[in-house]
Amino acid sequence: MSALHIVPEVTEEPMSPVLAHLTEADVNEIADRLDAIRDEILADRGEADAAYIRRLIRIHRYLEISGRFTLLASILPPAWLTGTTLLSLAKIIENMELGHNIMHGQWDWMRDPEIHSTTWEWDNVATAQDWKMTHNSMHHTWTNVIGKDEDVGYGRLRVTPDQEWKPEHLFQVATNLLLMTFFEYGISMYDSAVNSESISHDGLDSRKKAIAKAWHKIKPQAFKDYIAFPLLSGISAPTTFAANFTANVVRNMWTHTVIFCGHFPDEVQYFTEEQVEGESKGDWYIRQMMGSANIEGSKLFHTMTGNLSHQIEHHLFPDLPSNRYSEIAPRVRAVCDEFDLPYTTGRLSKQNLEVWRKLAVLSLPNDVAAKLGL
Amino acid sequence: MNQLARLAAQLTTPLLPHDYLTLVDPVLAGSGFRARIRSIQPETVGSCSVEFEVPKSFPSHTAGQYLRLGVDIAGVRHWRSYSITTPQGSTSRRVLSITVKETSNGLMSGHLVRNARAGDLVFLEPAAGEFVLSQEPTELIFLAFGSGITPIMSMIRTLAARGGSPAPVLLIVGARTEDEVIFGEELAALADNEPWLDLVLWESAARGRFDVARLDQLAPNWRDAQTYVSGPSAILDQAVDLWAAAGLTEQLFVERFVTPLAHVDGAGGEVRFSRAGKSTAVDGSTTLLDAGEAAGILMPNGCRMGICHTCVVPLKSGQVRDMRTGEVHGEPGDIIQTCVNAAACDIEIDV
Numbered sequence: 129m130s131a132l133h134i135v136p137e138v139t140e141e142p143m144s145p146v147l148a149h150l151t152e153a154d155v156n157e158i159a160d161r162l163d164a165i166r167d168e169i170l171a172d173r174g175e176a177d178a179a180y181i182r183r184l185i186r187i188h189r190y191l192e193i194s195g196r197f198t199l200l201a202s203i204l205p206p207a208w209l210t211g212t213t214l215l216s217l218a219k220i221i222e223n224m225e226l227g228h229n230i231m232h233g234q235w236d237w238m239r240d241p242e243i244h245s246t247t248w249e250w251d252n253v254a255t256a257q258d259w260k261m262t263h264n265s266m267h268h269t270w271t272n273v274i275g276k277d278e279d280v281g282y283g284r285l286r287v288t289p290d291q292e293w294k295p296e297h298l299f300q301v302a303t304n305l306l307l308m309t310f311f312e313y314g315i316s317m318y319d320s321a322v323n324s325e326s327i328s329h330d331g332l333d334s335r336k337k338a339i340a341k342a343w344h345k346i347k348p349q350a351f352k353d354y355i356a357f358p359l360l361s362g363i364s365a366p367t368t369f370a371a372n373f374t375a376n377v378v379r380n381m382w383t384h385t386v387i388f389c390g391h392f393p394d395e396v397q398y399f400t401e402e403q404v405e406g407e408s409k410g411d412w413y414i415r416q417m418m419g420s421a422n423i424e425g426s427k428l429f430h431t432m433t434g435n436l437s438h439q440i441e442h443h444l445f446p447d448l449p450s451n452r453y454s455e456i457a458p459r460v461r462a463v464c465d466e467f468d469l470p471y472t473t474g475r476l477s478k479q480n481l482e483v484w485r486k487l488a489v490l491s492l493p494n495d496v497a498a499k500l501g502l
Numbered sequence: 503m504n505q506l507a508r509l510a511a512q513l514t515t516p517l518l519p520h521d522y523l524t525l526v527d528p529v530l531a532g533s534g535f536r537a538r539i540r541s542i543q544p545e546t547v548g549s550c551s552v553e554f555e556v557p558k559s560f561p562s563h564t565a566g567q568y569l570r571l572g573v574d575i576a577g578v579r580h581w582r583s584y585s586i587t588t589p590q591g592s593t594s595r596r597v598l599s600i601t602v603k604e605t606s607n608g609l610m611s612g613h614l615v616r617n618a619r620a621g622d623l624v625f626l627e628p629a630a631g632e633f634v635l636s637q638e639p640t641e642l643i644f645l646a647f648g649s650g651i652t653p654i655m656s657m658i659r660t661l662a663a664r665g666g667s668p669a670p671v672l673l674i675v676g677a678r679t680e681d682e683v684i685f686g687e688e689l690a691a692l693a694d695n696e697p698w699l700d701l702v703l704w705e706s707a708a709r710g711r712f713d714v715a716r717l718d719q720l721a722p723n724w725r726d727a728q729t730y731v732s733g734p735s736a737i738l739d740q741a742v743d744l745w746a747a748a749g750l751t752e753q754l755f756v757e758r759f760v761t762p763l764a765h766v767d768g769a770g771g772e773v774r775f776s777r778a779g780k781s782t783a784v785d786g787s788t789t790l791l792d793a794g795e796a797a798g799i800l801m802p803n804g805c806r807m808g809i810c811h812t813c814v815v816p817l818k819s820g821q822v823r824d825m826r827t828g829e830v831h832g833e834p835g836d837i838i839q840t841c842v843n844a845a846a847c848d849i850e851i852d853v
């Protein structure tokens with residue numbers, strides 16, 4: 129049975145206390161309202177949207193070219209700084225506003241084979257194919273369902289008191305710092321692990337295959353940044369190497385921060401498998417809204433986060449073109465207000481603080497944290 | 503050169519060097535063949551010829567063939583087939599033209615006739631089609647109705663460019679009135695100047711619909727000639743029957759412009775899974791994903807609710823209905839989400 133056929137039913141236990149006041153009719157009404165927003169954008173999609181994504185693609189390519197060229201002279205500190213900045217910006221746009229969103233199928237409607245979820249590959253060591261599997265189909269379908277959405281802590285971090293405490297969590301602030309710095313490798317390993325488990329159960333063999341596949345992507349990525357371009361820079365080789373490493377780390381830290389602020393601030397809720405059983409379309413929408421948090425900022429800021437600063441809207445409509453999230457955000461918020469549902473949003477500094485504070489508190493077992501008054 | 507290209511690709515990975523070339527001009531590189539429209543010449547009311555310079559690597563065509571033309575309209579790429587009207591070979595600059603007649607609700611034809619401009623980027627697929635001049639020099643009869651003149655025009659221009667046909671050629675052109683004959687003036691001039699070409703104009707407004715039985719009067723020798731017919735299906739069907747009855751099917755060449763579109767009513771149909779080599783009948787309210795799985799096909803899938811795009815497969819023919827919006831859509835080559843689409847008619851998907 130596909131989820132489309134699931135008939136809404138009244139669950140004896142509401143999904144969570146904040147939702148206790150909603151009737152079944154409310155839930156259906158919310159679904160209708162949100163569907164209407166989606167349909168409106170779908171009907172309006174056209175030339176201007178296509179021009180937007182093509183412009184972003186051009187901007188990325190110019191940034192990348194100018195960054196790489198400037199770094200040929202990276203032995204000069206101003207060139208190093210400029211080149212590294214340009215390359216970091218290029219990589220951020222490429223991964224977020226382009227890669228993430230194109231691979232979601234947000235631009236498939238254009239039928240341009242070069243801007244299509246089935247053909248896009250990104251400048252990241254995680255392969256497009258693996259990432260699409262874990263991200264699009266697991267994380268987006270089962271958002272914040274503990275045990276189903278492996279993105280809840282990526283199998284290493286404890287992000288809700290409902291997750292079982294293990295001694296390794298004592299160091300989770302450090303673990304997260306490390307994850308943040310090498311985020312792309314973390315994602316690559318995580319994707320291979322999750323996918324090799326879910327695709328086949330023949331143990332070692334599938335694990336080996338997954339590693340071979342990951343390596344197949346890592347090799348050319350590393351060759352480009354750490355051998356080819358440094359060599360081309362001649363006397364600037366060591367500084368170009370350092371610049372490329374820095375750009376990758378900057379991009380990693382930025383994407384990690386945006387993603388963590390999208391799902392781990394304080395008000396975000398998590399769900400159990402029982403809570404989502406027999407979920408209707410409206411229930412699903414509500415879970416997406418409760419399981420995500422927005423980040424406030426300027427237009428440029430939104431673009432630099434790949435519009436994942438509109439995490440709530442993205443989770444409701446993962447395949448709507450990202451340039452439309454900001455325009456529907458006030459309407460989604462109005463629906464939340466009307467039905468007395470929380471709509472989590474805040475500035476980056478606030479959300480980020482909450483994320484790290486939460487990781488620190490949850491590194492301790494619940495009873496210890498309680499005793500310490502945390 | 504190859505070495506150099508490989509090296510360049512290592513620097514641009516995961517993109518390709520051509521992704522950067524397109525920054526200079528998208529016509530220079532990218533997927534498939536690309537061209538810019540050079541000029542658009544009005545022909546009759548509601549029709550025009552569109553000319554573009556094709557890349558050097560674009561395979562040359564044979565007179566009578568068509569090409570698939572891709573155009574972005576409102577941000578979406580659409581593809582249609584059009585007969586090439588330029589003569590075969592010869593030209594040093596690789597300029598090709600097609601001729602388009604606007605059809606009612608014709609998204610692409612309407613765009614080309616009314617909105618397209620010189621300089622627009624278009625996408626091309628190489629020429630294809632079996633409707634081409636045969637090699638032996640025999641008498642030829644061309645029956646062209648409406649925009650059916652287009653592939654035949656390429657053949658006639660090719661013969662004229664070669665200095666004429668060794669055997670006589672009869673061209674019967676049908677249109678509602680003389681004004682509506684595409685290439686009317688050029689054809690009249692050719693018929694005046696070229697001894698090998700005879701032109702008969704059939705105005706259906708005055709003389710009624712053309713009946714192929716008339717050939718006995720207009721071209722009593724039709725049984726000895728090679729005949730090329732192009733136009734609306736009704737006339738094509740008539741011709742096919744007549745030649746079959748005479749046992750001369752090999753001497754008749756037919757160009758169908760519109761493949762008879764399956765009856766689309768959104769009520770389901772036969773779904774063919776081409777790679778699996780299986781078919782199954784489904785109703786209009788079962789998703790293709792469910793239908794495929796029920797037929798024992800390994801269908802890719804993820805969320806099963808239209809958000810993750812894991813379940814996409816190429817549509818080969820027919821149309822599908824989006825169960826979320828009710829919209830019937832799809833063109834051959836479209837990538838469709840099987841979890842939210844049902845068959846709108848008989849369809850084939852590449853899985």
Ligand code: FES
Binds near residue numbers: 265805806810814839
């Ligand atoms: S299975 Fe997720 S979009 Fe079809």
